[in-house]
Amino acid sequence: MSILVQNLTKLYTRPGAPAQRAVDAISFAVQPGEIVGFLGPNGAGKSTTMKIATAYLPPTEGTVQVNGFDVRTQSVDVRRNLGYLPEHNPLYLDMYVKEFLHVAGSLHGLRGAVLRQRITEMIDLVGLQLEQRKKIGQLSKGYRQRVGLAQALIHNPPVLILDEPTTGLDPNQLTEIRQVIRTIGREKTVLFSTHIMQEVEALCDRVIIINRGRIVADGQLSALRETSDGSVAVVAEFEQELADVSVLNELPGIRHIEAMGENRYRLTADRDSDLRAAIFRLAADKNLTLVGLKQQESSLEGIFRELTKTNSEP
């Protein structure tokens, strides 16, 4: 297992204030080679979980293991196996790109020709060739993210944890950084946090959704779509206007009928009602000519909103 989180709880304590339960007994596992999106609204507990998984913060209860190493008792091994891009990507703006990567590599014990080789490889991997001789402060936000990714990967760790890697990027930079993450994900296990559902859709198959410190969903995006509210929606288009729309109420498991104009109807029914076959049969029975039938995907944004409805701070 690349990342194993078991019964993890984090309380933040402040003098004179009640302790805040930022993470509340969560468990999940990330398998080698997976790219997993860790999704949740602001304040859900994503960064806290990631900081614990990278051995920057101690857990209050529970355990996290990275490649079998425990964050509490084997933090040096955890850091050797892990690359981390923190939220807000702290960088030394006065340093040159190569100089910074040199420092980052040295901190992991890389030296001499091996380190120089690694720096060149990372610059190629994240697409920093044209900017490699600049100071970090002269780079755009997208290129700074690339430096952050290169820094996280310099010691060739098998596991990568990225905390909101695309926040604040313009649409072009966003696409470019996603492409870099996709490339990295071919060889590494990646857990990245975001509060944007499309991000997860663009990058991975699996998502873990956290809300108010608790996991509210964990699984493949396709399964999430299916189990969200147990309904399926189909748009049916007929050649002629329906003289009596109420015939559609005869469809088994029908929940909702919405006229969309031009003889098109959006029909929502129970997922197990085999809606499309039933529409065909109904059209034949009632002498209606069906000219279009299209199943609609559940909106993932809608699913996310539904799962994280009570997202006010605990």
Ligand SMILES: Nc1ncnc2c1ncn2[C@@H]1O[C@H](COP(=O)(O)OP(=O)(O)OP(=O)(O)O)[C@@H](O)[C@H]1O
């Ligand atoms: N050092 C801290 N001391 C006290 N409370 C904290 C601290 N860090 C985070 N919190 C609180 O813990 C909760 C979870 O915060 P966390 O940063 O883990 O959320 P997040 O999901 O990463 O949010 P965002 O998407 O806004 O970055 C929040 O209510 C936050 O205010």
